Amino acid sequence: MLPELSRAEIQRYSRHLLLPEVGPEGQRKLKAGSALIVGTGGLGSPVALYLAAAGVGHIGLVDYDVVDESNLQRQIVHGTGMVGRLKVESARQRLLDLNPEVRVDVFNEPFTSVNAMRIAEPFDVIIDGTDNFPTRYLANDLCVLTGKPLVYGAVFRFEGQASVFYAKEGPCYRCLFPEPPPPGLVPSCAEAGVLGVLPGTIGTIQATEALKLLLGIGSTLAGRLLLYDALDMSFEYVKLKKDPNCKICGSHPEVTELIDYEAYCGVPGYDHAAVPAENDREINVVELAERLKRGDKLRLIDVREPHELKVSSLPGALNIPLGVLASRLSELDSAQETILFCRSGTRSQRALELLLSAGFKKVKNLRGGINAWAREVDTKLPIY
Numbered sequence: 270m271l272p273e274l275s276r277a278e279i280q281r282y283s284r285h286l287l288l289p290e291v292g293p294e295g296q297r298k299l300k301a302g303s304a305l306i307v308g309t310g311g312l313g314s315p316v317a318l319y320l321a322a323a324g325v326g327h328i329g330l331v332d333y334d335v336v337d338e339s340n341l342q343r344q345i346v347h348g349t350g351m352v353g354r355l356k357v358e359s360a361r362q363r364l365l366d367l368n369p370e371v372r373v374d375v376f377n378e379p380f381t382s383v384n385a386m387r388i389a390e391p392f393d394v395i396i397d398g399t400d401n402f403p404t405r406y407l408a409n410d411l412c413v414l415t416g417k418p419l420v421y422g423a424v425f426r427f428e429g430q431a432s433v434f435y436a437k438e439g440p441c442y443r444c445l446f447p448e449p450p451p452p453g454l455v456p457s458c459a460e461a462g463v464l465g466v467l468p469g470t471i472g473t474i475q476a477t478e479a480l481k482l483l484l485g486i487g488s489t490l491a492g493r494l495l496l497y498d499a500l501d502m503s504f505e506y507v508k509l510k511k512d513p514n515c516k517i518c519g520s521h522p523e524v525t526e527l528i529d530y531e532a533y534c535g536v537p538g539y540d541h542a543a544v545p546a547e548n549d550r551e552i553n554v555v556e557l558a559e560r561l562k563r564g565d566k567l568r569l570i571d572v573r574e575p576h577e578l579k580v581s582s583l584p585g586a587l588n589i590p591l592g593v594l595a596s597r598l599s600e601l602d603s604a605q606e607t608i609l610f611c612r613s614g615t616r617s618q619r620a621l622e623l624l625l626s627a628g629f630k631k632v633k634n635l636r637g638g639i640n641a642w643a644r645e646v647d648t649k650l651p652i653y
């Protein structure tokens with residue numbers, strides 16, 4: 270039995286009620302429907318806004334981060350007044366302002382194999398708005414195991430992808446990519462730039478697919494991968510096939526429970542840098558500043574891309590971008606104590622692992638990167 274619409278709801282949703290494909294019955298389906306949005310960032314923002322506006326009765330939001338000024342270029346559910354506040358709280362307030370008729374439940378925690386089943390249980394559709402490998406595999410496996418559809422989206426620089434992985438109707442993500450790529454093969458996705466509007470386009474497509482799934486109308490992206498190029502303004506589709514030997518949705522599945530994958534391209538499913546644990550392979554910015562002042566002979570290697578040096582740089586640092594580091598090891602003296610840094614410490618952690626595996630012993634990663642330096646040591650440097 271679908272819930273009735275109130276007078277206020279009939280007024281609010283009149284443009285839906287005018288569509289024969291939606292109508293009062295469809296709107297009641299949306300009111301009875303529910304969607305879990307994992308991540309309230311660039312993709313999650315438009316998904317959450319449009320699903321709330323459309324009247325999806327129960328919306329779940331998962332995130333563990335706080336709003337940062339650098340998020341606002343694309344994470345449009347948040348506002349300047351919310352900088353420093355929990356993202357899930359910021360998003361909930363905005364959604365309830367947009368539409369007080371919907372219920373918004375928030376989960377201020379990383380989405381992991383331990384809590385994913387519990388969090389996702391009451392929701393009809395799962396939308397991955399995190400765009401990282403660990404969450405993508407976790408959400409895929411969860412959806413296959415529980416029979417729910419997964420709405421997938423990913424963005425990189427000026428390009429995006431979207432699909433629906435619904436094992437009942439078509440392939441799952443593992444049919445295409447059985448296992449995550451080995452660390453190092455993926456470009457440093459955590460710190461790649463992105464045109465702010467791009468996750469808006471892809472997230473809006475994800476919201477469209479979620480609404481179609483809840484309404485049961487149209488044909489979704491299940492079995493198709495949408496490829497979008499913003500610079501060319503081109504949309505292409507690739508047909509996807511179900512793999513009968515798929516590790517999780519095939520006839521003899523190997524994966525029968527949730528797995529936490531981590532450390533692809535140095536991007537864990539959730540940010541361990543947020544946890545204040547130091548190890549002897551790390552140096553913090555205050556310690557580095559003291560040692561440089563003392564005149565300690567340290568080799569500073571900046572593994573960022575050359576254009577980032579125009580934003581901020583440390584004097585005397587040698588720039589070797591992470592992508593070419595492996596081919597330039599001969600320029601480094603393994604006997605000299607070396608400090609690696611990048612913007613926030615993610616890429617330099619990858620660089621550290623690369624140097625350690627190449628036999629370097631006297632290397633450390635600068636915790637928090639040049640942004641931490643800008644916050645704590647040289648406050649004239651910009652933070653980006």
Ligand SMILES: [Zn+2]
Nearest residue numbers: 441444515518
């Ligand atoms: Zn599969």
